[in-house]
Amino acid sequence: MTTTTPSASLRKTPLYDEHVALGGRIVPFAGWEMPVQYKGVTDEHKAVRTAAGIFDVSHMGELILTGDHAAEVVNYLITNDARRLIDGQALYTVACNDAGTILDDLIVYRISQTKWLIVCNASNRDKMSAHFRAAAENHCEFEDASDRTALIALQGPKALAILANAGGDGAALAELPSFHFRDAKLANVPCTVARTGYTGEDGVEIFCPVDGAAQLWRALVQLGQPHGLEAAGLGARDTLRLEARLSLYGNEIDETTNPLEAGLAWVVKLDKDQFVGKTALERIKAAGLTRRLVGFEMTGRGIARHGYPLIDKTGVRVGICTSGSPGPTVGKNIGLGYLPANMASIGTEFTVDCRGRAIDAVVVKTPFYKRS
């Protein structure tokens, strides 16, 4: 047993005191002191699947580009095509480097043709802030709004019912289509609500000013109580996203992986005009993929973890596990990992080297969990 003590140099979100008050266990994450769990990962996971969970994701980065050429700058940096968005609509994408590997995964929000919001991972904020700032220079205005913006995710089948009681605009939010967003006032806090999330459930992510975050959080926690809402930490966020096969930067995707092998070809629009990484991605596609990200289930008694080798039936190390854990809803030990392209089909059997133990596993269809 080892434990980690958060150091004084870590940053706190505006909701830090709320986490402590709710009994959250605080751990260092991407330079922040974040709650990894409150009551327990499994309870929080199940609450999100069956009722609702509330997450503090204020550590994520918010970048704003404004001006006549903002749309072109954004579209040049991402692999997906932002030109198909209308005002109030968002899309998931990655941003690549010239080699076609992944700098970060992002959600791009079109506020208007001349104002765009980019949400990036906390761990990549400095890198992506510099990347967008450099591209914006002489073309449009750039602001890193991360330090003045809080972000709260409300996820689960009861999320919209809870919001409906949160005042003024709450009820109307049920009409918001997936991957759309609008301004609203919730618990008297001006905010922007997006029908997005990272759990595989219905729900919203709510941007608000840092000084309104605690008021909004407390109101949602209180309104959610009768619906079975739980505060949920990074632990449940990870098991939820894994069951839904959503990639985590630093695990499935990073600067050594390209979006085609990561199963993200759907966010790569090679028919779009020039964008960073396009030439490399065309070359990668033409050459054919050597490996693919697959989902697998442990058929033996063991839990795959990030970094464990994947071994073929002849005993040769052929791949690596990028994420693995028990799946509380699917009731199995599941994982994601890279295997050679010729081993990526469903039903392929292999073993996971669980610290010296060879445990049987099989490639399965993903997502592991899909809401009905």
Added chain:
Amino acid sequence: MANHDVRSDRKYTKDHEWAREENGNIRIGITAYAVDQLGDITLVNLDVKKGERLTAGKAFGTIESVKTLSDLFAPVSGVVKHVNENLEKNPEKVNEDCYEQGWMIEIEPSDPSELGGLLDSAAYTSLLNTAGH
């Protein structure tokens, strides 16, 4: 930090394991603090067999929760006399009752005085109360 159950009928290690004499053998498990840190325990791997010789400090298995894996270390040297095979099918017993039903192995100590060198409940409690715990 919440107060954790620490029992005066046994000894402790700084790795948050407990050890208690049981008919001449030393029974070993993990503490309530360890259970709280791990969260929901989903897998207990006891990599030792009856009759196997263990040295103090050597890993004898692993315990896994949803989020983490931790090694289990032998607090004393000796020969493995019993393995709690029930934990293979029911790892949740460690969450429910880490001091009784959630025990892991029993060792016949090669040097019975080794047990006396472990932390007593007061020393372990003060370890939990030091900074970082």
